Amino acid sequence: MSEAIRFLKPRAAVLARRATIVDDLLDLLPPECVVHEARELVPFETDAFVAYRRLPLAVVLPKTTEQVAAVMKYCHRYGVPVVPRGAGTSLSGGAIPQEDAVVIGLSKMTQIIEIDPANRTATVQAGVTNLSISDAVSPEGFFYAPDPSSQLACTIGGNIGMNSGGAHCLKYGVTTNNLLGVKMVLVDGTVIELGGKHLDAAGYDLLGLVCGSEGQLGIVTEATVRLIAKPEGARPVLFGFDTSEEAGACVADVIGSGIIPVAIEFMDKPAIEICEAFAQAGYPLDVGALLIVEVEGSEAEMEAMLKKIVEIAGRHGVRTVRESQSATEAALIWKGRKSAFGATGRISDYICMDGTVPLGKLSYVLEKTSEIVERFGLRVANVFHAGDGNMHPLILFNANDPEDAARAEEAGNEILKLCVDAGGCLTGEHGVGIEKRDLMRHQYSDADLNQQMAVRAAFDPGWILNPSKVFPLEGRPAA
Amino acid sequence: MTLTPHTENDAAYVIRNAASKGTTLSILGGGTRAGFGNRVSAEETLSSSALTGIVDYEPAEMVMTAKAGTPVGEIEALLAANRQMMSFEPMDHRGVMGTAGEPTIGGVFAANVSGPRRFVAGAARDSLLGIRFVNGRGEIIRAGGRVMKNVTGLDLVKLLAGSHGTLGFLTEVTFRVLPVPETVETIVVSGLDDHAATQAMAAAMAMPVEVSGAAHLPPTVRGRLIGGQLPEGEATVLRLEGLEASVSVRAEKLGDMMRSFGSVSRLGPDLSRNLWQEIRNVAPYKGSPNKPLWRVSVAPSVGHQLVAALRLEAGIDAFYDWQGGLIWMQMEADPEEQRLRRYIKALGGGHATLVRAPATVQERLSAFHPEGDAVAALSARVKQKLDPGGIFNPGKMAGV
Numbered sequence: 114m115s116e117a118i119r120f121l122k123p124r125a126a127v128l129a130r131r132a133t134i135v136d137d138l139l140d141l142l143p144p145e146c147v148v149h150e151a152r153e154l155v156p157f158e159t160d161a162f163v164a165y166r167r168l169p170l171a172v173v174l175p176k177t178t179e180q181v182a183a184v185m186k187y188c189h190r191y192g193v194p195v196v197p198r199g200a201g202t203s204l205s206g207g208a209i210p211q212e213d214a215v216v217i218g219l220s221k222m223t224q225i226i227e228i229d230p231a232n233r234t235a236t237v238q239a240g241v242t243n244l245s246i247s248d249a250v251s252p253e254g255f256f257y258a259p260d261p262s263s264q265l266a267c268t269i270g271g272n273i274g275m276n277s278g279g280a281h282c283l284k285y286g287v288t289t290n291n292l293l294g295v296k297m298v299l300v301d302g303t304v305i306e307l308g309g310k311h312l313d314a315a316g317y318d319l320l321g322l323v324c325g326s327e328g329q330l331g332i333v334t335e336a337t338v339r340l341i342a343k344p345e346g347a348r349p350v351l352f353g354f355d356t357s358e359e360a361g362a363c364v365a366d367v368i369g370s371g372i373i374p375v376a377i378e379f380m381d382k383p384a385i386e387i388c389e390a391f392a393q394a395g396y397p398l399d400v401g402a403l404l405i406v407e408v409e410g411s412e413a414e415m416e417a418m419l420k421k422i423v424e425i426a427g428r429h430g431v432r433t434v435r436e437s438q439s440a441t442e443a444a445l446i447w448k449g450r451k452s453a454f455g456a457t458g459r460i461s462d463y464i465c466m467d468g469t470v471p472l473g474k475l476s477y478v479l480e481k482t483s484e485i486v487e488r489f490g491l492r493v494a495n496v497f498h499a500g501d502g503n504m505h506p507l508i509l510f511n512a513n514d515p516e517d518a519a520r521a522e523e524a525g526n527e528i529l530k531l532c533v534d535a536g537g538c539l540t541g542e543h544g545v546g547i548e549k550r551d552l553m554r555h556q557y558s559d560a561d562l563n564q565q566m567a568v569r570a571a572f573d574p575g576w577i578l579n580p581s582k583v584f585p586l587e588g589r590p591a592a
Numbered sequence: 593m594t595l596t597p598h599t600e601n602d603a604a605y606v607i608r609n610a611a612s613k614g615t616t617l618s619i620l621g622g623g624t625r626a627g628f629g630n631r632v633s634a635e636e637t638l639s640s641s642a643l644t645g646i647v648d649y650e651p652a653e654m655v656m657t658a659k660a661g662t663p664v665g666e667i668e669a670l671l672a673a674n675r676q677m678m679s680f681e682p683m684d685h686r687g688v689m690g691t692a693g694e695p696t697i698g699g700v701f702a703a704n705v706s707g708p709r710r711f712v713a714g715a716a717r718d719s720l721l722g723i724r725f726v727n728g729r730g731e732i733i734r735a736g737g738r739v740m741k742n743v744t745g746l747d748l749v750k751l752l753a754g755s756h757g758t759l760g761f762l763t764e765v766t767f768r769v770l771p772v773p774e775t776v777e778t779i780v781v782s783g784l785d786d787h788a789a790t791q792a793m794a795a796a797m798a799m800p801v802e803v804s805g806a807a808h809l810p811p812t813v814r815g816r817l818i819g820g821q822l823p824e825g826e827a828t829v830l831r832l833e834g835l836e837a838s839v840s841v842r843a844e845k846l847g848d849m850m851r852s853f854g855s856v857s858r859l860g861p862d863l864s865r866n867l868w869q870e871i872r873n874v875a876p877y878k879g880s881p882n883k884p885l886w887r888v889s890v891a892p893s894v895g896h897q898l899v900a901a902l903r904l905e906a907g908i909d910a911f912y913d914w915q916g917g918l919i920w921m922q923m924e925a926d927p928e929e930q931r932l933r934r935y936i937k938a939l940g941g942g943h944a945t946l947v948r949a950p951a952t953v954q955e956r957l958s959a960f961h962p963e964g965d966a967v968a969a970l971s972a973r974v975k976q977k978l979d980p981g982g983i984f985n986p987g988k989m990a991g992v
Contacts, residue, residue: 231794231893232917254798276743287741289750290718305966310891311917313704313715314754315943315961316989317971321717321750325743345800369652371675371771410800411845414838469739472653501740541741549744556744560731564978565746571973583745 115164115518118206118547120581123213127170127193134193135171138215141183146221148172157198157216161263162206162548164464164518169196169210176221178296178304178334185332186302188215194577197328199240199271202263204465205546207275207327211581217332219270225249226335232310233340234293239270239333243277246338255340258285261542262451269336276325278542280376280450281407283500285341287542289324296335297323300573309337322568327544328579330572344409347375349446350419352426353400353433357381357495360402361476363429364499367406368472372421377500378405378450381479384457384496384507391456394449395442397433404499405450453496454507462512463494466525467543468532470502478535482506482528489524491517503541504532530555545583553585566590594620594637600724600732600763606638607761607983608730616983619757621661621699624684624691628703628947629756629959629988640698643763648738651676655721655738657766660698667697671769679770680716681707681868687878688885689948698762704754707872708805708831711892711914717753719768725752725760728979738766751974757985759978773833777843778805778859778867781828781850786810786896789828790916792853794893796830797915799849801842805831807871808912816876818867823857831868871913877922884927884949885920890942892917901935902928929957936961960989 127134135149148154149171159166170193175181188195194214201208210216219240226236230253235246243264246257260279261267267277273295278287285291294308307320314320323330354360357379364377380388380396380403389396396403404426408418423434437443449456457463470478479495486493486508497505506528510521529539529549533556539549553562566584576589595617597603610617618634620626622641640661648657651674658667664682671677682705684695699705701723706715722736735748742749752759781792789808796803809817809827822829830846832839847856859867870876877885890898892915899910899919907924921932927949936942943961946954963971975982 229891229893230798231791232891233794233797234891254800276747278741282741286714286718289743289747290714299966299970303966305964305970307967309941311889311942312711312914313706313889313943315945316963316967317759317974318704318717318750318754319967319970319974321747321753322974324750325747329746342798342800365652368654373771410802410838411841413841414835417835417837469737469741471650471655471739473650503741536737537739538737538742538744540744541739545744553745558734561734562745564727564731564733565735565748567977568746568748568751568974571970571977 115522117519117522118165118551119586120167120211121586123211124192127213131170134191137187138171138173138184141187142173142175142180146174146176146180148174157210157218160201160203160206160208162204162209162546164512165206165209165547167209167211169214169216170212172216172218174218174221178298181217181332181334182298182302182304184215184217185298185300188577189301192575192577194580196579197274197332199268199274200242200266202267202271203275203546204467204543205540205548207544207546207582209547219268222334228253229310230255234310234337235340236335236337237269238335240268243267243269243272250340254343256343257338258291258341259288262454269338270333273324273333273336274326274328275542275544278498278503280378280498283377283498284373284375289321291339292320292324292336293339294337295320295323295333297331297333299331300578327546327583329569329583330578345411346415347407347409348415349405349407349437349443351396351433351435351446352404352406352431353397354402354429354431355400357402357479358476359429360404361479363404363426363431364475365472366425366429367422368500370421370425372418374406374418374422374500375409376405376407379495379497379499381495383492383494384453387456387460387494388449388453391452391459392445392449394445396449400432405446450496457494457507461509463507463509464521464525466504466506466508466528467540468504468529468537469541470504470532470535470537472502474535475499475502478504478531481531485527485531486524489520491521491524502537526552547582550583551585559588594639596639596642598642600643600726603643603761603763604726604730604732607726607728610636610983611728611730611981614981614983616986619761619985621696621702622663622694624686624693624695625689625699625703626691627689628685631954632985632988634986638761640696640762646670647764654769655766656769657738657764658697659764660696660762662697663694664697664700665694675772676769677772678719678767679709679713680719681709681872682716683707684873688874690881697765701753701765702755702757702762708807708868708913711917712804717750720749720753720765721768722766723749723752723762724764725762727760728981728983733760740768756988758989759975759984761984775836775839776831776833776861776864777839778864779830779832779843779846779850780822780857780859781854782823782857783825783854784828785826786899788853789826790893790896792828792850793915795849796846799846801832801846802834803830804833805829805868806915808916810911812909813876813911817870818863821863829867831864874920876911877920880922881948882950884923884953885947886923886932886944887947888919888921888936888942888944890917890936891940894939895919898935898939902932905931927953927957933961
């Protein structure tokens with residue numbers, strides 16, 4: 114287990130009252146909604162950022178907004194930290210608890226409240242998984258656009274917390290662009306609603322502020338999301354290049370030419386090999402870099418768009434162009450891409466970075482990333498959303514070797530600084546969590562961060578909501 | 593007195609100075625939306641008019657950075673030269689508000705001004721990637737970035753968008769632009785009443801044809817657009833954009849489907865562009881400065897019910913955009929504020945903003961939709977964290 118990233122020191126007064134707090138939570142909620150036995154707490158000690166773990170004080174699994182409000186009100190009254198948790202798929206440690214914290218888990222809030230085809234909205238409880246929204250609205254001819262690779266497991270509540278993206282966000286935007294409203298519980302237990310089936314805010318855009326706030330401002334219990342009519346057809350096409358540079362330049366050129374496909378995904382050679390071994394998707398193994406470009410629409414539209422893309426790829430020395438010939442092939446191509454992290458996990462431990470860079474800097478950042486990782490004596494596989502410059506270098510290392518793990522973390526930090534220096538951001542869609550918390554000062558000035566923390570304090574002046582996350586522990590305002 | 597800083601540092605100095613003395617500031621861009629919102633009474637005016645210029649524009653990356661006082665016209669011209677555009681179609685308020693001058697890009701984002709494409713392509717706030725602003729303590733703050741996925745920490749960019757100069761003085765904005773579609777066509781369905789039109793628009797939006805504009809123009813409005821060239825009667829208009837080959841295929845498909853609702857005709861690219869620009873600018877309601885004008889946002893399916901209910905009791909004229917969810921409502925005389933807000937609530941919620949009214953009317957009602965107590969209190973606390981002395985645009989927005 115790594116120790117480089119610190120957590121806040123547990124509040125002694127809270128730890129001392131542990132038994133009372135558990136009893137009180139059992140008074141507030143039905144017994145099946147409170148987890149407090151040490152061995153039953155273990156599944157909640159970490160998320161997908163597995164290098165760090167802390168056993169929480171207790172876990173509650175409420176079924177209703179009212180139950181969340183009751184727990185929140187109680188925790189606020191006694192100064193007990195609260196860590197919200199969706200499906201625990203966070204790659205930045207956003208859902209890792211701390212010893213003095215009550216975890217509010219969303220796993221029992223899985224009700225689809227309303228599907229409204231006339232207004233193209235779905236209203237769901239926050240624990241509903243991302244994919245099950247699309248499944249539920251599919252019979253009406255709609256889908257929910259943001260599609261994180263973990264969409265089978267991750268919840269809409271977690272997506273809102275992290276402003277999650279996915280491969281198809283190039284065309285349709287990320288969570289914040291597809292979220293119309295939330296019901297949420299404020300730190301003192303007050304329930305508010307922001308937005309709804311209408312567009313835009315009456316006053317300040319608090320919905321925009323809440324989306325991506327990583328559980329720092331309140332607990333979202335319900336969400337109303339925008340639905341989109343399913344395209345008539347969609348076709349992923351594989352473009353193989355000799356080098357990452359050629360592939361990167363092709364991406365910038367496609368976007369610059371005014372064509373916006375639904376998705377442009379990038380894989381370098383190590384990633385192609387890992388994913389092909391896992392999914393047998395038919396990825397070419399004799400190329401140095403691969404783009405998966407998806408176009409959608411009618412046959413005629415897809416043909417027209419593909420023709421332009423093939424032409425551009427030709428100017429960048431494309432070696433292989435392969436269109437999927439059937440729905441099964443198309444599904445395999447996406448399966449390979451979306452299981453990239455899982456497939457990597459089968460051959461090695463890894464940490465996944467999430468920086469974004471301007472498109473013109475893709476090739477440069479890829480090259481520098483390789484240099485950095487080599488300097489630390491490690492290997493890297495790159496598989497990411499190229500169309501919006503959202504990089505995901507997977508740094509491979511051996512978790513049983515603490516020095517190796519430390520080197521991987523250091524290399525990761527250097528890569529993220531590289532992204533910021535290239536004009537990008539520390540995180541595209543995974544959030545800051547604990548992972549990038551201490552790099553925030555590299556992206557922001559003290560004044561910038563102080564302003565964010567001041568706004569945070571308008572919601573949670575006592576810093577009890579997910580308090581070890583996002584903002585560096587040093588330099589916080591006194592609670 | 594009007595303060596016109598030439599640099600961001602000067603602006604910060606001016607604001608620090610004002611903050612230390614408690615001098616209130618009215619924030620001014622191009623002044624084309626000056627009457628929007630509640631009346632501000634401030635001691636001095638702070639103008640962004642000398643903070644101008646496009647700082648950075650990378651057509652290949654579809655991102656532009658401009659200083660807040662840059663005229664929108666200058667930005668649109670440069671984008672057009674590169675066959676790009678602001679996808680959210682910012683409305684030009686000069687027609688309906690009877691103002692002169694040049695709208696600024698800072699004003700567009702400060703008021704989160706969007707047009708017909710908003711309901712599918714997002715509002716101004718969705719295209720805004722990064723900002724620089726001066727807060728009420730005179731500190732220069734940067735938020736967001738210049739990449740599409742830009743939220744690291746709290747998204748102050750969204751918060752400042754639409755805050756009408758009450759949270760900070762924008763000095764620079766970075767926003768995403770998109771390619772101008774190769775072509776555009778409009779399917780016109782004639783003769784539908786408001787209810788039938790709402791159903792037709794919902795049906796169109798459920799089809800995989802990527803409608804990028806869906807408006808309904810009752811007879812009182814239809815004749816006041818594109819020189820009366822739309823067919824007689826009500827006009828429900830549906831816009832299709834994209835590659836030429838694709839638009840013609842989709843137009844066929846959509847036209848076939850719409851025939852089950854009413855008679856269908858098509859507008860070519862030139863007329864389409866004019867029509868949607870006039871809808872964007874609410875052209876039918878320009879030139880009547882004394883008639884109160886509301887901008888109402890509700891769920892698309894209930895917009896027509898709201899209008900029908902109000903028509904029974906008040907003198908109103910209205911047309912619909914955003915699939916029926918955006919209603920431009922011109923009142924004959926009385927703004928009917930209470931009735932309007934009550935009906936919006938009864939129909940499931942939304943908001944109404946008074947865009948234009950005679951001064952005597954403006955003074956006695958709130959231009960912005962009042963929020964529930966808890967949300968209003970939260971907004972007031974947020975305001976306090978950005979502008980603790982309350983020096984920016986005091987009174988402009990409801991309750992803050």
